Amino acid sequence: MFATTRRRSALLAVPLAAAALFAAAPANAATPGPLTCRGQGIDPAAQLHHRTETFVKAPVSTVWKVQTGVAGWPDWQAAVTSAKRLDPGPLHPGSRFRWTTPAPATPSSPATTLVITSTVRQVQPERCIRWTGPATGDGLRIDRGVHVWTFTPARGGVVVRTEESWTGAQIEADPATAIRYLAPGLDRWLADLKTAAEARTQRRRGEQ
Numbered sequence: 001m002f003a004t005t006r007r008r009s010a011l012l013a014v015p016l017a018a019a020a021l022f023a024a025a026p027a028n029a030a031t032p033g034p035l036t037c038r039g040q041g042i043d044p045a046a047q048l049h050h051r052t053e054t055f056v057k058a059p060v061s062t063v064w065k066v067q068t069g070v071a072g073w074p075d076w077q078a079a080v081t082s083a084k085r086l087d088p089g090p091l092h093p094g095s096r097f098r099w100t101t102p103a104p105a106t107p108s109s110p111a112t113t114l115v116i117t118s119t120v121r122q123v124q125p126e127r128c129i130r131w132t133g134p135a136t137g138d139g140l141r142i143d144r145g146v147h148v149w150t151f152t153p154a155r156g157g158v159v160v161r162t163e164e165s166w167t168g169a170q171i172e173a174d175p176a177t178a179i180r181y182l183a184p185g186l187d188r189w190l191a192d193l194k195t196a197a198e199a200r201t202q203r204r205r206g207e208q
Helices: 015-023 060-067 070-076 176-206
Strands: 005-011 048-056 080-084 098-104 112-122 130-138 139-154 157-167
Touching: 015 060, 048 070, 048 176, 060 070, 060 139, 060 176, 070 098, 070 112, 070 176, 112 139
Parallel strands: none
Antiparallel strands: 005 048, 048 157, 080 098, 098 112, 112 130, 130 139, 139 157
16 A cells, blocks of 8 residues: 555464465565564454554654654544543553544444543653553444554664554454454554654754
């Protein structure tokens, strides 16, 4: 979908498709390890997870400020309709925030607005952050989402990587539908972060 974004999605609930994928891969192909923040990653038992990454032409400090400025998410993410911090100050372990995003109708659930209450579990400023939390809407529930972000400075910018897992009886009952929304949604978030951080960098350079 985005030329600058490399994507990898995994759906463990479809063993035949997974087996075909592994059979087609070269024997010496390296499988990237899970993303972690202070040693913790996504739910290893989750049937649904997606990982993606991109290169952002901006200082890591700028990318970090855009990403962790939770209250400003609706300004640069069309998919986020509201976002509110539930405690003051920089994000730290135990910080909580509540945000909303629309969810379209599917064969198993009506169109609704998901309300997500996230709790930061691990954070290392300008290097990584990990949060977890449930998402609930009319007729739809994700019992637990786990989201990990890492930020690696590189020549001319920063490589941003993210990985997310979903668990819950409702979405695991229809994993093929769930992954169709998890993967593109996470890809779009990363693409929007890239656009917002690069635009902020260009504005600041123009003011100098």
